[in-house]
Amino acid sequence: MASALEDLLSRHVEAGTVPGAVGLLGLDEPAVVAVGVAAVGGPPLRTDAIVRIQSMTKAVTAVGALRLVEAGRVGLDDSVEAWLPELADRRVLTSPGAALDDTVPAVRPITLRHLLTNGSGYGMALDDSPLARAMAASGLEAGAQPWSAAADAWLAALAELPLVFQPGEGWRYHHSFSVLGILVSRLTGRPLAEHLTEDLFGPLGMDGTGLWVPEAKLDRLPAAYRHDGERLVETEPAGGGPYAGVPGTDVSHGELVSTAGDYHRFLSALGSLISPEHHRLMITDQVRPEHKTPEDFFPGFWDGMGWGFGVGVQTEGARRGRWGWSGGQGTDFFVDPDGAIGILLTQVELGEHVWPLVQEFQALRPG
Known part of the structure; x- marks a missing residue:
């Protein structure tokens, strides 16, 4: 299976889909495969490359929160307002396209379960609307780059906006998990990075995983790209960008960097x-x-x-029971009912050029 995976990755590197890619696929302890380069014109991509996994973070944050439930710190159906008072007394739009002041009171508080299931009422606004424009103006649009505001300021800005539906009565992607990271931080009384390192990353030996890349490991951080037509445009240099070094603000609402080996240990x-x-x-x-x-x-x-807690779930078809998720910077993972694991890590934004690679990866038969 390593051969089929390597063939797939090599073909897409040669076609210019991605400069390089890391992957693993199979049961037990499959070999990690790396092909291509860490940057256009740069050195070979390492199997232990530390990459921006973006929304693959959601599964990790979900597990961190569930462990706090099991420690008796919070309940799945507890209101989050005790720890996130900014989210008290929510207002809800009368319809997704309504004016920002066309609202009704929330009939219930936001709970931990709502955050885990993208049911808080906050999330990406994909169609043009007053809410979408307000989110853009406040720096709350989801994108390839990390949030610019520190965690508390980001939450305060989000709390200025109404919910798009009553908590627990809809689904909108993404923002609930940034709120969840802040909730875990406040529940534990320390930054999310510190808590996850002590609770998960350290015990599991995930020494390449965190909310940033330490200076001593920056040689393992590849460049990041997006496609502009058929041309790759560098968006973050190898060893640089917003994930390079300790950030100057609290990034408890942020997303992780990790390695194929680390994420496999987690799964x-x-x-x-x-x-x-x-x-x-x-x-x-x-x-x-x-x-x-x-x-x-x-x-x-x-x-x-x-959608489960932080992961997508296949409910029909030949892959029924498979669960996993992708990251916007060209990453993907899945776990099959028999325990086979697949992990794909590139550093090119998902789009029409990269999505076929992800689909072909998902179609490989784990051995």
């Missing part, structure tokens, strides 16, 4: 990190059918798809 240990019941909830569909609407995400997203 392999998942059954021992949280209870069987929480594990079941995490990897099964938690979204009610009436809350799966076409405007939630990209067209066709809900076809045979569900």
Whole structure:
């Protein structure tokens, strides 16, 4: 299987889809494969490359929160207002396209479960609307770059805006998990990075994983790119950019960097990190059918798809029971019902050029 994976990655490197890619695929301890270069014209990409995994962070943050539930620090259906008072007394738009002052009171508080299931009422606004314009003006649009504001300031700005639906009565992607990172930080009384390092990364030996890349390891951070037509445009240099070195502000609302080996250790240990019941909830569909609407995400997203706690779940077809997720900087992972794991790490923004690589990767048969 390493050969088929290596062939796939090599073909896409040669075609110019990505400068380089790291991957693994299989049961137990599959070999990590690296092909291509860390930057255009640069050195070979290392198997232990530390990459920007973006939304693959959601599964890790979810597990961190569930471990706090099991420690008795918070309940799944507890209001988050005790720790996030900014989110008290929410207002809710009368419709997604309504004016920002056309609102009604929230009928219930936002809970931890709402955050884990993207059901808080906050999330990406994909269609032009007063809310979408306000999010853009406040620096709250999701994108390839990390949030510019520090965690507390980011949450304060988000709290100025209304919810797009009543908590627990819809699904909108992304922002709930930045709120979740801040919640974990406030529950534990320390920055998210410090808590996750002590609770997960250190015990699991994930020494290439964190919310930034330490200076001593910057030689393992590849460049980042996006496609401009057929041309690759560098967006962050190798060893540089916003993830390089200790940030000057609290990034508890941010996203991780990691390695293929580290993320494999996390996925392999998942059954021992949280209870069987929480594990079941995490990897099964938690979204009610009436809350799966076409405007939630990209067209066709809900076809045979569900959402658990921080991961997407295949609910129909040949891959039924597979769960996983992608990151916007060209990363992807999945876990099959038989325990086979696939991890793909590139550093080129997902789009029409990179998505076929992800789809072909997902179609490989783990051995």
